[in-house]
Amino acid sequence: xxxxxxxxELLQVLTLLGLAPAFVGxxxxxxxxxxxxxxxxxxxxxRDLAKLFSxxxxxxxxxxxxxxxxxxLVFSTAVLAGGIIPILxxxxxxxxxxxxxxxxxxxxxxxxxxxxxxxxIGTAFGGMGSSREMMIASLAEPAMLMAIFTVSLANRSTSxxxxxxxxxxxxxxxxxxxxxxxxxxxxxxxAETGRVPVDNPATHLELTMIHEAMILEYSGRHLxxxxxxxxxxxxxxxxxxxxxxAPWGIAAKGSLLGIPEALVYMVLKLGAVGIGIVLIxxxxxxxxxxxxxxFLGAAFLLATLGMLSFFILD
Amino acid sequence: MMYDPISMAGASVLLLFATAMxxxxxxxxxxxxxxxxxxxxxxxxxxxxxxxxxxxxxGITNQVILPIGLPDLPFHLRLDALxxxxxxxxxxxxxxxxxxxxxxxxxxxxxxSVTSLIIFYCIFIAGMMMVVLADDALCFLVSWExxxxxxxxxxIFENERQENRRAAFLYLVVAHVGAIAILLSFGVLAGFAxxxxxxxxxxxxxxRTAQLPIEWATAAFFLSxxxxxAKAGVIPLHVWLPEAHPVAxxxxxxxxxxxxxxxxxxxxxxxxxxxxxxxxxxxxxxVLSFGLISAVMGVLYALMQHDLKRLLAYHSVENIGIILIGxxxxxxxxxxxxxxxxxLGLIAGLxxxxxxxxxxxxxxxxxxxxxxxxxxxxxxxxxxxxxRMPWTAALFLIGCVSISALPPFNGFVSEWLTFQAxxxxxxxxxxxxxxxxxxxxxxxxxxxxxAAACFVKAFGVTFLGHWRGHHNPKVHEVDxxxxxxxxxxxxxxxxxxxLPSVFIDWMDIIAEQLxxxxxxxxxxxxxxxxxxxxxxxxxxxxxxxxxxxxxxVLGIAYALLHVRPGTIRRVPIWDCGFxxxxxxxxxxxxxxxxxxxxxxxxxFSIRERVELAPQAGHKAFPKKIQYHLSIRDRVWGxxxxxxxxxxxxxxxxxxxxxxxxxxxYLIYSxxxxxxxxxxxx
Numbered sequence: 001x002x003x004x005x006x007x008x009e010l011l012q013v014l015t016l017l018g019l020a021p022a023f024v025g026x027x028x029x030x031x032x033x034x035x036x037x038x039x040x041x042x043x044x045x046x047r048d049l050a051k052l053f054s055x056x057x058x059x060x061x062x063x064x065x066x067x068x069x070x071x072x073l074v075f076s077t078a079v080l081a082g083g084i085i086p087i088l089x090x091x092x093x094x095x096x097x098x099x100x101x102x103x104x105x106x107x108x109x110x111x112x113x114x115x116x117x118x119x120x121i122g123t124a125f126g127g128m129g130s131s132r133e134m135m136i137a138s139l140a141e142p143a144m145l146m147a148i149f150t151v152s153l154a155n156r157s158t159s160x161x162x163x164x165x166x167x168x169x170x171x172x173x174x175x176x177x178x179x180x181x182x183x184x185x186x187x188x189x190x191a192e193t194g195r196v197p198v199d200n201p202a203t204h205l206e207l208t209m210i211h212e213a214m215i216l217e218y219s220g221r222h223l224x225x226x227x228x229x230x231x232x233x234x235x236x237x238x239x240x241x242x243x244x245x246a247p248w249g250i251a252a253k254g255s256l257l258g259i260p261e262a263l264v265y266m267v268l269k270l271g272a273v274g275i276g277i278v279l280i281x282x283x284x285x286x287x288x289x290x291x292x293x294x295f296l297g298a299a300f301l302l303a304t305l306g307m308l309s310f311f312i313l314d
Numbered sequence: 315m316m317y318d319p320i321s322m323a324g325a326s327v328l329l330l331f332a333t334a335m336x337x338x339x340x341x342x343x344x345x346x347x348x349x350x351x352x353x354x355x356x357x358x359x360x361x362x363x364x365x366x367x368x369x370x371x372x373g374i375t376n377q378v379i380l381p382i383g384l385p386d387l388p389f390h391l392r393l394d395a396l397x398x399x400x401x402x403x404x405x406x407x408x409x410x411x412x413x414x415x416x417x418x419x420x421x422x423x424x425x426x427s428v429t430s431l432i433i434f435y436c437i438f439i440a441g442m443m444m445v446v447l448a449d450d451a452l453c454f455l456v457s458w459e460x461x462x463x464x465x466x467x468x469x470i471f472e473n474e475r476q477e478n479r480r481a482a483f484l485y486l487v488v489a490h491v492g493a494i495a496i497l498l499s500f501g502v503l504a505g506f507a508x509x510x511x512x513x514x515x516x517x518x519x520x521x522r523t524a525q526l527p528i529e530w531a532t533a534a535f536f537l538s539x540x541x542x543x544a545k546a547g548v549i550p551l552h553v554w555l556p557e558a559h560p561v562a563x564x565x566x567x568x569x570x571x572x573x574x575x576x577x578x579x580x581x582x583x584x585x586x587x588x589x590x591x592x593x594x595x596x597x598x599x600x601v602l603s604f605g606l607i608s609a610v611m612g613v614l615y616a617l618m619q620h621d622l623k624r625l626l627a628y629h630s631v632e633n634i635g636i637i638l639i640g641x642x643x644x645x646x647x648x649x650x651x652x653x654x655x656x657x658l659g660l661i662a663g664l665x666x667x668x669x670x671x672x673x674x675x676x677x678x679x680x681x682x683x684x685x686x687x688x689x690x691x692x693x694x695x696x697x698x699x700x701x702r703m704p705w706t707a708a709l710f711l712i713g714c715v716s717i718s719a720l721p722p723f724n725g726f727v728s729e730w731l732t733f734q735a736x737x738x739x740x741x742x743x744x745x746x747x748x749x750x751x752x753x754x755x756x757x758x759x760x761x762x763x764x765a766a767a768c769f770v771k772a773f774g775v776t777f778l779g780h781w782r783g784h785h786n787p788k789v790h791e792v793d794x795x796x797x798x799x800x801x802x803x804x805x806x807x808x809x810x811x812x813l814p815s816v817f818i819d820w821m822d823i824i825a826e827q828l829x830x831x832x833x834x835x836x837x838x839x840x841x842x843x844x845x846x847x848x849x850x851x852x853x854x855x856x857x858x859x860x861x862x863x864x865x866x867v868l869g870i871a872y873a874l875l876h877v878r879p880g881t882i883r884r885v886p887i888w889d890c891g892f893x894x895x896x897x898x899x900x901x902x903x904x905x906x907x908x909x910x911x912x913x914x915x916x917x918f919s920i921r922e923r924v925e926l927a928p929q930a931g932h933k934a935f936p937k938k939i940q941y942h943l944s945i946r947d948r949v950w951g952x953x954x955x956x957x958x959x960x961x962x963x964x965x966x967x968x969x970x971x972x973x974x975x976x977x978x979y980l981i982y983s984x985x986x987x988x989x990x991x992x993x994x995x
Contacts, residue, residue, distance in 0.1 A: 076867035122779030127901020134767035135909035142759035307752040
């Protein structure tokens with residue numbers, strides 16, 4: 001028996017909305033253990049969100065509609081991306097709406113408007129955050145596309161579901177180009193989701209923050225939406241990596257048994273990736289802003305090498 | 315006589331010339347003159363658009379021979395799908411800009427007479443339309459010169475300022491160097507087309523059937539590519555563009571940047587795919603390389619600007635680069651005999667041509683509205699305009715989102731198609747080209763990301779935050795005609811973004827006529843919502859569903875959060891508790907671009923200087939700190955300065971012949987005659 005694709009779509013969006021905070025909670029928890037601190041538990045992010053949603057919104061006097069519109073847009077693009085990336089099953093009605101390039105562009109819209117919101121109030125910190133975020137993005141995005149192109153070339157499609165189909169059908173072989181692309185993807189995912197060594201999600205030290213600087217003036221439900229979208233973005237980048245490089249476990253057809261199985265695989269993979277993130281974050285220090293050029297340059301170089309090696313070897 | 319598209323296009327051109335002739339009669343009544351002429355220009359542009367849409371839609375090619383021109387050399391006009399497409403682009407933006415101009419030009423009332431502006435405005439649009447209609451070398455070059463000369467007079471309209479006169483002169487020089495190259499190129503083509511018994515080799519029909527040896531074809535192609543590249547502003551021939559576009563009145567900048575550059579793209583496509591039509595791979599590789607260089611360097615230069623219109627002008631260089639990337643890929647694919655992929659590349663390039671006309675027109679109109687309202691072009695002095703010009707801000711934002719290639723707007727569709735063309739290149743057999751292609755895709759991705767950074771800067775600094783300037787002018791929203799002009803362009807951007815397959819279906823006939831295959835059979839196979847350029851398995855995109863999805867989730871989230879009446883309290887800015895914030899502490903255009911300037915600084919010649927005015931007694935606390943920054947195009951020093959210096963050096967040497975004495979000149983004539991008699995007897 002197979003489930004209606006629209007029900008799977010709904011399940012998937014609910015999984016995204018529901019589990020994204022738990023994943024962030026897991027990463028924080030493991031990090032606390034690794035650094036010998038007591039953790040606040042897996043559910044702290046839910047409590048944070050609930051608190052923010054119940055609070056009143058304090059809005060700066062000169063905030064324009066862009067500032068109020070941005071949280072909803074950021075949230076909405078994250079949810080839409082979650083409906084397109086195969087999390088549980090390949091049989092999604094929305095899957096053909098957008099390929100990988102469009103998904104990258106969806107995150108770019110969110111970033112574009114967040115950066116504008118950072119400049120809207122007219123504080124020095126907001127502008128600083130926007131300027132740095134756009135600088136990082138303009139170096140990370142090409143590298144991201146290069147890594148993705150390598151995967152798409154190897155599987156002859158830019159649609160994620162099709163890529164996974166090709167991998168499942170056994171037509172995809174292990175290629176050196178994919179190894180390069182994978183390494184590049186890890187570096188870029190750290191940059192795009194604002195993790196150490198690029199940005200520190202826990203910092204509120206004014207001069208080092210990047211993403212936090214842009215959203216400094218947000219409060220109440222606006223802040224809750226942005227935080228939630230941020231958690232979903234981290235979750236989705238992990239899922240994107242899984243889908244492009246190690247999709248095993250995602251249900252090809254939405255059968256009644258396949259979905260819970262896919263869920264179990266997903267949780268296991270997320271748990272492992274979470275530990276990986278903690279190892280990176282505990283082992284490395286945040287880089288100085290202008291050292292990031294080397295970091296992102298390396299990612300770009302790796303991704304381009306991946307693509308070149310595809311063109312030369314295949 | 316209006317029963318076929320070409321007569322309609324002809325009527326449009328005639329109406330424009332008639333308007334130009336009529337204008338001087340009304341020079342005493344400037345108010346009436348403005349409304350009347352721009353209304354007529356709007357009607358004429360509308361006729362042009364209709365003719366264009368009609369001719370592409372019906373796929374019929376019309377030809378007319380006019381009994382004007384030189385004896386035995388009549389003008390040939392022809393309207394095929396390619397001409398029709400460019401006629402649509404020109405007509406559509408002229409339509410929007412003409413509506414906009416009714417309000418914009420009224421800003422000059424009481425300052426100066428606008429009669430000359432109106433005359434040349436109409437001639438300019440007519441010239442552009444004639445360029446795409448021309449079907450022989452003579453008519454083409456005459457139209458090309460009409461377009462160049464009238465736009466020169468438009469650039470120099472505010473001629474009391476030295477910088478405007480300089481910019482216009484530079485423009486004129488580059489335009490004519492380019493025109494000479496195009497003339498020579500047609501000369502080569504006509505030379506091989508002419509049968510000894512007639513002059514008819516100058517028609518495009520004859521050139522199409524001419525058999526050229528490859529070396530002469532190469533010469534013809536590179537001459538015309540040089541000429542058209544000079545007009546399009548391809549790096550390194552772009553130097554006139556950021557000088558001339560900002561100083562022209564903004565409606566003219568919109569037309570120059572939005573559509574005049576496109577006539578050069580038309581020329582490249584016409585000469586390459588139609589007149590020469592058989593070419594080797596490396597031509598395509600060269601076009602692709604120039605496209606890539608223009609795209610990346612254009613956007614980097616744009617990031618360094620703080621003059622709003624100059625920033626937009628550099629973005630035209632970037633977008634012309636993106637268009638050439640599509641065309642270059644199409645040429646490579648066609649030379650390797652992969653017609654479907656060539657059609658995809660060509661459609662991607664032409665789609666971007668349309669897109670760029672719309673969003674760049676919109677952005678220049680927006681910049682014009684800001685200039686009109688504040689009298690300011692320097693972004694460092696602006697800020698917070700979203701509160702006082704809500705319409706302009708929202709429409710300008712649509713332009714920014716479109717040009718930054720973000721879905722669901724139109725810029726994204728053409729970049730997506732270009733990426734798809736890149737991703738199909740493993741089909742190519744040549745190893746050298748295979749190395750160029752991945753780098754090309756990487757550079758295009760870099761361009762898109764940098765463009766987004768640049769437009770966050772442009773919109774953020776101009777419209778958000780607080781007013782940065784020292785004096786505070788009375789800023790007002792612009793009038794209805796300017797808003798309508800911008801609104802129409804914004805709606806077109808949106809429509810082209812969410813319904814790409816309808817548009818591709820319409821323009822696909824161009825690929826059919828030039829390459830011999832279409833992509834529509836696969837592109838729109840799954841209905842109007844879906845864009846699937848090669849096959850469903852390969853890639854698919856639905857701008858419509860992306861848009862609806864975003865709006866739907868956004869609406870639900872908003873509704874759920876407002877079940878209880880949400881409370882919003884307006885409070886002073888928090889800024890981490892720092893209280894003494896003022897508007898000069900905001901990030902401005904220069905500081906926003908600083909990280910990127912530092913990373914890519916080696917590409918420019920940058921001079922930074924900090925001056926401290928020390929205070930007596932307290933050396934550590936200077937009274938005043940001044941920061942000077944100058945960024946220059948390296949190309950100018952490398953390429954143009956030597957030429958300029960060499961020509962001055964030569965003219966000084968030649969100038970020594972000028973004695974100013976009649977006896978000396980008589981001797982020169984005498985010697986010349988003797989030489990002629992000896993050698994040419």
